[in-house]
Amino acid sequence: MIARLLMSLTAVLIVASVLWRDPAAPVAQPHPRFVKLDKHGNPLSPWQGPWSCVLDTTQQLVWEVKTDSENIHDGYWTYSWYLSGDPRTSDRARGEANLGDCYFETSRCDTQDLINRTRQAALCGLTQWRLPSAQELSSLVQAPARPGHAHIAQDFFPHMKHGDYWSADHSQPLSGHYRRFKQGALAVNFHTGKQYSLPYRNAAFVLLVADLPSEHHSSRTSGVTHQPTTGN
Amino acid sequence: MRKATFVFLHMLTIVLVICSLFTGLRFSLLTQDWLKFLSALLPQGNLYFWHIGSASLLSALAAGYLLLSLWRPYRSSPSHYHLWVNRFGYLIILGLLSSGWLLWLGRFVAIAQPLHFYSLWLLLIYLLMHGWAYFIQHGKYVLSALLPKQPDKHSIAAVISVTAGGLLLYSAAQHSAETLTVASLAPEEFIEIDGLGDESHWQRAPVYTIETHGGINFDDGRSTIQVQALANSQESYFLVRWTDSSMSTNHLPLLKTQAGWKIQQNGFYEFDERTFYEDKLAVMLSHSCEVGADNTAQLGNRPLDGKPPNWHGKGFHASMDGKIRDLWHWKAVRTNDMYLADDNFFGPPAIAQQGQRRYTAGYQPDGKESGAYVMNWQWYKPGLVTPKRLPDQSNAHLSVLPWFGSTPYTAENDDFAPGSTLSSILYRSNRFEGDRADVRARGTWDNGVWTLELVRKHYTGSEHDVPLTNGTCMWFSAFDHAQVGHTRHMRPAILRYPL
Incomplete structure (x- = not known):
């Protein structure tokens, strides 16, 4: 009888030890390519935020992140393609200024406006912001993870629209409907994931990029913690 | 009823009761937070199949056992204690099956739902009074009485009949509308x-x-x-x-505190808000x-x-x-x-x-x-948050913040007094x-x-x-x-x- 009671007690203890374990809580997993950066450029865990930039570890680039907070990075703003000249490199101005729509300029907006503002603000601690090449921009294209999402990792790049995003590739011959404008710039459409040549005067979205300074190559990804302290 | 038939049906009952019990407890966890400690023991996944399947077979078995008992009852001589415990068990299984089928039917739920839930706990008590008491009394010899030996044609026929009846019942129950x-x-x-x-x-x-x-x-x-x-x-x-009984449109409102804006919430961090929700x-x-x-x-x-x-x-x-x-x-x-x-x-x-x-x-x-619609905070935190927009005075009472009729949040224009509330929903x-x-x-x-x-x-x-x-x-x-x-x-x- 005592042996049976002891066996019963042992069985209860075994069951209790199983019950004592906490069920597995969700844990943040690092993205194989992207790391969130806060507005000062500090790395964040995949669930932390708000984040202002995304470090692209495969290309050693830092991407601007669009917002819905009506600041200069709001995803709704559009820009005509325009880059002012640089006397140091004898680059002349190209494109057509002030034909996009935004709230942060007294006149309308172009790509140079966003570049200037972002450089002045030193977004994520960087000042060399520029338009990405079509190849750099196209490297972000991926199949939508959810119905209605754009062709991009929308968990890292929210507020991306189903539309055209300017690249830096200019002097592209135009065809068809746009032939009369002769030349334009390449844009990547994140609804289709394809590239199109568009007239400079078109209003399109912009996702800026900056080259990651070599001295930051290792420090930007170090110290990333994966604690679920905040959520989206 | 022959002993071999009884033993086979008893073994089948044990399997079906355990299946019903464990899947039923998992369903209980949907509403009974205090049972969460049991979660590690319970099965996961699509459990309706197992729960209704085991209930169907158990129902067929109960019906078959009743018929067999009326026609040719199994003669045994349990102690006075086990005789009453067995009767207690019959009542509980009857209560579980009848309340379960009423829940399936969607009728008399006000009676069936609590009856089903409390019968589940009575079943656990019964299993202790029945199974554990036999183990304490007889030790390993219980196994020799429990485990089926050489089946005869009667026991095989009984198990096949019960299984076939249960599967038919399951098929009818599973596709009923x-x-x-x-x-x-x-x-x-x-x-x-x-x-x-x-x-x-x-x-x-x-x-x-x-x-x-x-x-x-x-x-x-x-x-x-x-x-x-x-x-x-x-x-x-x-x-x-x-x-x-209550109209609830108080959806995660933002409350102004001395320190700043805070989301009123009770479970939202685990995506299981239960108080401040629509x-x-x-x-x-x-x-x-x-x-x-x-x-x-x-x-x-x-x-x-x-x-x-x-x-x-x-x-x-x-x-x-x-x-x-x-x-x-x-x-x-x-x-x-x-x-x-x-x-x-x-x-x-x-x-x-x-x-x-x-x-x-x-x-x-x-x-x-x-x-x-978007949430009217820059970034969700269990603590303080920064709103995206603040309403004009005339819209401050609305449960949804309109885009026109609100302005972007700045600390300078935030003159809301502590105790003020603000909508968490912003229509873009x-x-x-x-x-x-x-x-x-x-x-x-x-x-x-x-x-x-x-x-x-x-x-x-x-x-x-x-x-x-x-x-x-x-x-x-x-x-x-x-x-x-x-x-x-x-x-x-x-x-x-x-x-």
């Missing part, structure tokens, strides 16, 4: 989607009534849902009324009609292999057969002023995204071209556009009842919608200011359109 007759609507007859349901046309539509249970915050967890349907050649209209109604539509959410309920902390766990431990919805189940999700704050229900669906488990803290498996919204446009906007809806609450009118085209052409046609099955679930804790019923309503 109640008809929701759709009345015809002439082209010149008009219904305004205003949540009143006062058009005379509704009077000719038969009323389908279902008692739902298991909802957080409802009185005793129950809500009675009544549905009527009308259709013309293009669209189907539904008038849904459900009981809910009322909702969900309607699931499917081509197939299997009871218990048509196999889309995947219960448990981590029910899907290779996918993340969920935060609240209740489970996910996902379609494991690859077919889409349509989901209309009306929300008293977020979509009611859009005159829409959120058109969602249950599909196969989605790919997990590293940047998303909440994984929702198969539960996804249809795609949209534009338009949305007045409605969805595209696939997600296929279901027009409007609800009103009056005197303990929500009245909701819904309308959708029979065929939307969307790959994420289920056509409304003869044989389409529907399930209805109400939410009483709870994010995920909805009421449920098992047998679907099957649509029958006029010829």
